[in-house]
Amino acid sequence: MIIYEAKDYKDMSRKAANIISAQIIMKPNCVLGLATGSTPIGTYEQLVEWYHKGDLDFSKVTSVNLDEYRGLEKSNDQSYDYFMHEHLFDKVNIHPENVNLPDGMAEDAEKECKRYEELIRSLGGVDLQLLGLGHNGHIGFNEPGAAFEKETHCVNLTERTIEANKRFFASADDVPKQAFTMGIKTIMQAKKILVIASGEDKAEILKEAFFGPVTPAVPASILQLHNNVIVVGDQAVLSKLTNKDEYVTNADYRK
Numbered sequence: 001m002i003i004y005e006a007k008d009y010k011d012m013s014r015k016a017a018n019i020i021s022a023q024i025i026m027k028p029n030c031v032l033g034l035a036t037g038s039t040p041i042g043t044y045e046q047l048v049e050w051y052h053k054g055d056l057d058f059s060k061v062t063s064v065n066l067d068e069y070r071g072l073e074k075s076n077d078q079s080y081d082y083f084m085h086e087h088l089f090d091k092v093n094i095h096p097e098n099v100n101l102p103d104g105m106a107e108d109a110e111k112e113c114k115r116y117e118e119l120i121r122s123l124g125g126v127d128l129q130l131l132g133l134g135h136n137g138h139i140g141f142n143e144p145g146a147a148f149e150k151e152t153h154c155v156n157l158t159e160r161t162i163e164a165n166k167r168f169f170a171s172a173d174d175v176p177k178q179a180f181t182m183g184i185k186t187i188m189q190a191k192k193i194l195v196i197a198s199g200e201d202k203a204e205i206l207k208e209a210f211f212g213p214v215t216p217a218v219p220a221s222i223l224q225l226h227n228n229v230i231v232v233g234d235q236a237v238l239s240k241l242t243n244k245d246e247y248v249t250n251a252d253y254r255k
């Protein structure tokens with residue numbers, strides 16, 4: 001694991017965008033696993049800026065998103081499909097037929113999960129998976145307790161996640177109760193994983209996830225067992241890693 005310390009959110013976003021750019025430059029037809037949420041917004045902004053400068057070309061890139069709410073139309077401004085178009089897809093030259101998300105409106109959940117998993121497989125797997133970190137250690141919608149061996153599946157959202165996400169909806173009642181998500185197994189099969197995190201409120205969970213025991217109670221902790229993980233965090237989120245000896249032995253920490 002490599003941990004890059006960024007000064008602040010902007011610097012984190014720039015560093016993460018640099019890693020994604022390097023992936024696209026080294027393999028123009030790569031498969032990017034993408035995430036939504038507040039953390040990656042700055043990263044996408046930076047990628048869009050570099051695209052406009054002529055430094056990046058998405059024309060051969062394929063994307064697969066981590067997750068999608070169940071029951072929201074693509075046109076709903078809270079759907080992850082909408083988010084991705086708003087922040088990235090509509091602003092760069094990625095081909096519309098090369099962007100993929102689970103279909104939140106699929107009636108047969110099991111069939112949809114199977115389709116998505118097979119799609120990822122048929123693309124040859126994910127080259128670089130971008131991940132945000134939930135306050136309870138979730139990745140995608142894999143909440144504490146989720147089995148490590150799961151592939152894409154449909155989950156019931158926990159009260160905590162509904163509570164955290166309600167700020168985007170008119171009320172907690174409007175937050176969908178289910179979502180499709182890549183499973184931990186799907187995520188772990190990505191060739192490279194880039195985790196981005198920022199802010200003091202995630203400092204404790206970041207430390208637990210990367211330096212605590214590997215346990216389903218903290219889904220992100222499984223990433224310790226992946227052989228190609230890069231974490232980019234700002235100083236605030238890395239602030240709990242105070243005992244240098246404790247983590248320098250486990251990770252390659254770069255400022």
Ligand code: F6R
Pocket residue numbers: 034035036037038039040066067131132133134135138139140141
């Ligand atoms: C997003 C996702 C979530 C978020 C996580 C952090 O596609 O699957 O796991 O990455 O909830 O969200 P933010 O970045 O809003 O703190």
